[in-house]
Amino acid sequence: MVAFPAPHYIRLRVDGTQLQCKIEAELWGAALTFEEVHLVNNHFDMVDNKAFLPFKTTLKVLNLQRNALHNVNFPTMSDQPFLETVLLSDNEINFMPGYSAMELAGLRELRVDRNKLCQLQPYTFASLPRLELLDLSHNAIPDLKEEVLRIPGHAASRLFVNLSCNAIAVIEKNAFSGVQSASLDLRHNALVTLSELVLRPMIEETHGALHIGVNGNPLICDSNLCWIVKNQTVASCFDNFLCPNLNKYLNDIKDEDLGGCPSSG
Numbered sequence: 001m002v003a004f005p006a007p008h009y010i011r012l013r014v015d016g017t018q019l020q021c022k023i024e025a026e027l028w029g030a031a032l033t034f035e036e037v038h039l040v041n042n043h044f045d046m047v048d049n050k051a052f053l054p055f056k057t058t059l060k061v062l063n064l065q066r067n068a069l070h071n072v073n074f075p076t077m078s079d080q081p082f083l084e085t086v087l088l089s090d091n092e093i094n095f096m097p098g099y100s101a102m103e104l105a106g107l108r109e110l111r112v113d114r115n116k117l118c119q120l121q122p123y124t125f126a127s128l129p130r131l132e133l134l135d136l137s138h139n140a141i142p143d144l145k146e147e148v149l150r151i152p153g154h155a156a157s158r159l160f161v162n163l164s165c166n167a168i169a170v171i172e173k174n175a176f177s178g179v180q181s182a183s184l185d186l187r188h189n190a191l192v193t194l195s196e197l198v199l200r201p202m203i204e205e206t207h208g209a210l211h212i213g214v215n216g217n218p219l220i221c222d223s224n225l226c227w228i229v230k231n232q233t234v235a236s237c238f239d240n241f242l243c244p245n246l247n248k249y250l251n252d253i254k255d256e257d258l259g260g261c262p263s264s265g
Contacts, residue, residue, distance in 0.1 A: 024048035036061040100127040111135040122147040143170040181209040188216035226261035
C-alpha cells in the first residue's frame with residue numbers, strides 16, 4: 001500500500017490511461033480528500049452512485065471529460081454540496097433526469113457537450129441557482145419542451161446556454177423562464193422560424209438583456225419575422241443571422257423582402 005504524506009490534496013489527475021472500469025469509491029483506497037478530480041481521456045464507462053462521496057466536504061471541480069461514460073447518476077451529485085464545476089464533455093451520455101434531480105446551490109459551470117443526449121426533461125436545471133455556463137452543444141436534442149430550461153430564483157448575473165449543433169426544430173412556449181440575463185446559442189440547428197409567441201416573452205422578461213444566436217439554421221424569412229425586423233430593440237437581441245431563402249442577413253432585410261409588414265412591429 002502506498003503511504004501518502006498528507007490526507008488532503010488540491011488536485012487528483014488521471015489522464016490518458018487504458019483504464020476501462022466503473023468509477024467507484026473503492027478506487028481511492030486510502031482516506032484521501034481532493035478539491036479537484038480530473039479523470040480525463042481514459043475509458044471509464046460508468047459512475048457509481050457514491051463514487052465521490054469520500055470527497056463530500058472538499059470537492060469543487062469534477063472533470064470526467066473524454067471517457068466512455070454512458071451511465072452517470074446525476075442526482076447523487078447533490079451529495080457534493082461544494083461542487084462549482086462539472087465537466088462531462090465527450091462521453092456517451094444519452095439521458096439527464098428532470099424535475100430538479102440535481103440540487104447544487106454553488107454549481108457555476110456544467111458541460112455535457114459532445115454526448116448523445118436526445119431529449120431534455122422539464123426542470124432539469126431548476127435547482128442550480130448560480131449556474132453561469134450550461135453547454136449542451138453537439139448532441140442530438142430535437143426540441144426544447146415547456147419549462148425545460150426554467151431556473152426559478154436564478155441568482156447568477158448572467159447565464160450562457162450553448163445548444164448549438166443539435167437538431168432543435170421546435171421550441172415550446174415557456175421553455176425558458178426565470179433567468180434575468182442570458183445568452184442563448186441556437187446556431188446550427190433545424191429551426192425554420194423564430195416564434196414571437198416563444199421568444200418575445202424571453203426578451204421582455206430579461207428587459208432586453210438577452211442575446212440569441214441562430215445563424216446556421218434553415219430559417220424561412222417571411223412575414224412571420226416582421227416582429228423582429230420592425231423592432232430595433234428586438235432585432236438587437238439576435239445575431240446578424242442569414243436567411244437562406246432570401247440570401248440576406250437580418251441587418252439587410254427590408255419589409256418588402258418579407259412580403260410586407262404591418263406598420264407597427
